[in-house]
Amino acid sequence: MRTPLIKNVCVWHVWFFVIPVLILVCSRSAFPANESTQSLFSLMQPASKASQSDRASPYLGTQLKDPQVQGTILARGDGNLLTDSHPLVDLALEQGVTVRVRKLRFAEQSGIKIWTGEVQSLGARQTRADTSLDLSREAPLDPQNLAILIVHDGAITGTVTVDGQAYEIVPVEGGRVAISKMAKSTTAGALDDSPPHAITASAGSKSLNDGAERARSGSVRILTVYSNDVKRAYADPVALGIARFENFKAIAMASGVTVNYENAGVEHLNYDESPQSGCSDMDCLALQLSEVRRRSQSIQIERKAHVVVGLVALRVTLRGCGLAGSIGARHVRDSIAYACAGEAVTYAHELGHVLAAHHGENKPYPYASPYCQNSVQPFWQTIMAYCESGGTVVSLFSNPARTYQGLPTGIAGQSDNARAISTWSPTISALFPPPDPTGAPIASGFVELGQKDLPFSGERATLNAKASRNPGVDALQFEWSQLEGAPAAVIDNSQSDMAVAHFPEVQVPTDYRFRLTVKNATGAVDTTVASVRVYPRTLGDACENVAPWDPAQVYSVPGQPVSYQGNLYRLIVPASGSSARRAPAVWSGLVAPMNWRLIKTCDDARTLQQRLAAVDHWARVNRDAPVTVGLQQQLHNLLAQLRMDWPVPAAAGRLRPIEFESKNCVVKDVANPLHRRCAAAIQRADGDHADAVHLGSSGR
Incomplete structure (x- = not known):
């Protein structure tokens, strides 16, 4: 990281940098x-x-x-x-x-x-x-x-x-x-901002030496985002973001980078920056980067931006104001950088890291280093360099095929940031396919239940559609409606990706089903269904002569048993604050009961066979449904409400698994090589139900 640092990444619409x-x-x-x-x-x-x-x-x-x-x-x-x-x-x-x-x-x-x-x-x-x-x-x-x-x-x-x-x-x-x-850019006293995720390319990697190879790499879309602090500090942060992006494009073109860069937009993120105190310089910068990453994930996916650059206003250390998530990003999670809003050079520097330019190490390519011109006075250095000889920072990526004031700006096979950026471009552009404005959207929704939003009478839950996707870059339109469940629930913000369902009082466990409809600017529509079971608040009969849970009592003795809705629970850890008087509660589908362990069920009307049949039915209904986060969450909720545990990791089967979630077996999936093992587990649990794949019973 240099001082002043290169921070600020701007994103707008599509303009190819081609100068006749x-x-x-x-x-x-x-x-x-x-x-x-x-x-x-x-x-x-x-x-x-x-x-x-x-x-x-x-x-x-x-x-x-x-x-x-x-x-x-x-x-x-x-x-x-x-x-x-x-x-x-x-x-x-x-x-x-x-x-x-x-x-x-x-x-x-x-x-x-x-x-x-x-x-x-x-x-x-x-x-x-x-x-x-x-x-x-x-x-x-x-x-x-x-x-x-x-x-x-x-x-x-x-x-x-x-x-x-x-x-x-x-x-x-x-x-x-x-x-x-x-102040003129210098490396004196600057903090080395080398990201931790520098990737070494395989020996077979080749350079982009011809137009056909470059064409296959596709354009790289860069999104610039800014915080509330930047909005308060600058009268026109959108124009500032565009200026930062255009400056980077000019540097890349002048340096001989053979990549088309498109502005994916300049967007405001509604958050206040954290001051990041009590940490080392590098740790504070990393925390600031993590904050930008966390806040920008959803809009990056929505805009299909290959790289996000955040503009910030708070300087957490005097030794620099910017950081990149990687040197040569391979994953969306690492294709992130940030810079102080007032520093154009830092913006280009940090963005250069994500695109595969290094300070000095031979990563991701042996020629990915910058250049120090220290043979002719006045000395100078290219934009990614930290030269011991010092010298003015020239806003060019190193390239031995280009000169500045008649002197080469790189060394063949050693200092060629421009080649490294061009060569890595196909990896960056493959993070997202090109936007398809004619493609149909994909609806993905589920009922989000947390520790404080359990599915009981009179409570509420979030109808989450944020995982829905659009092949284009226009905003999706959302509509939540109820299909099943009486009395009817009340849905707030029904035309939002985060609606809220308010459940009425129910006397028996009641299933509620909601339809999510999404539509894009072309009029293309997709739908999906999310469901949840809502429970009455009745305490139920005592279990094994253990007194039922009393909402007026504060339970504070670990190991203390209570009955609740026909189940026997034992206190694990005393609750505090607003949770002190919460019931042992049926598992919500996202988290276990807050402070209670379920010991046994005394009056469960459903046998294991009946519970497996319910999962069988769900699997048949959803067998052809696209695998989404919402679909996985529906299965999670269903199994939790049927009091069925997840299988052990050793039974690694599948419910058509998707990234960042791994389920182990799917009902009646005879194509699954682990089907027999799952069936055997069922037989051990209930005797003769080999036709249904074991999903992990609790032995009840």
Whole structure:
């Protein structure tokens, strides 16, 4: 991790980064000396003066408090100048510093304008005029002299770099913009942010050397997310996220990375960042990354984003502000990174890790290292490097086939981040198939029961449809309705992926069935059914002359027995707080009784044969149903309510198992090689029921 770190990952719509040869030619030609231009900004006064009257301005305050900001000046901006018809603009960035920028690319989507330009640089002109330098392999775009400007609702956000000096531009209060001069990126005192999950590629892995191979790898979709803290600190975090993503794309293209990157969006996550105190620097960063991972999982799946980059506002250590979940992600869980919202270079650096760029170790490829240029003064280093020789950080991934100011940016077979990123691209793009806007959705729902939401009269349960999936990227529409059960339950938020069912008073155990219907923007529909058994609150008869549970009594003696609904329970650990007066309760289907162990059933009307028949019936009804989290949960609830334990791991059969859940046997699955073993277990338990696969009885 470098200081300032590379944090902030932005995601928007799909824009392929393809710059025609014409732009390359123009970018190497001289800027017209006499062509008239207009100034994008009119400078006002330094923020140190304005801050006396802006103490209640949170957006400006963010710039003044940022340790990476060397100085801030306020200005008025004219976003109308950033159009396709304006090829040149002048940018006043601070007193005495005004640069001319030539448009390289313009795009507009959903009302947001993206204007990318080349900064006219004295240093760049001198380099090009030096006839002793071979510039034939020079990067086609100079990221050290680049302007990326976003216009959203008339306000301007962006990053401008002049001879390596970065300026951040963000809208603040009063229709103004703050132009902040950033500290130059350095590795001095920075924390090594190498992720723990660096993967070594197999010996047979090959490079992407031809167009056909690159085409098979597919595009990589990057989603940028931001917290409540970022929303409070920046007036336009969406535009900021787009700017970060566009800056990364420019760096990748200039470096010779042969991958198409698409913006999967910039999304707000409704959470407040945790301060992460009492931990080491690296542990605090890891905790911050875990928080972003936990909050972004569902939207990553919904958007089919191959990588998520989180923008954060809280700096948990002064030695860096960003971390990646892996070096060369192989799983969705590891395709995550984050960076401080104000640091464009850190965003690109951490994203580079996820895409397979390393600091120095030969992972995932022997050529995945960065480059340290320490042979010619002034020294410099590529964006992933931590060079002992120091030097300015140049926003390029190492690549021996590209030069910067006439000097190579890598070493063949050793320092070639661009090749590593391009080679790993098929692995990243395989994490999700391309979005299919014409595909039908998949409904997956279950009744979620927890320790505090047991299925009893007068209680409630969550109808969870979050596992439903859509092949496209549009939002799904949900509808929960009741199919069975009387008296009827009341469903709150029935058109949500998390509805709530309120159960009435029942006198006998009653089965409730709910239908989930999902629909996407194309009108395609899918349905599934979730069920739960609701129990009456009657205490039932005493079991073996043991007194029934008394709701007015607090049970505090471990081993103390009670009767409840015809079952005999024994206290394991005394409860406390709101749980102190809870009944021993039938297993909810998700967790065991809170503090009680079921000893025996005294008046269970169902024999083992009857209980197995109920599971048999469920299996027949659902034999052709798609395997989903919801389907597995339905089986879990059914077996729990029939008081049937899960089998031992040694009986590893299947209910068409899905990822992160493993069930052991399926009823009447003669194709299962463990069928005989399961049947034998049934015979031991009940004598002659070899036609039903053992699901683990409790011997009752």
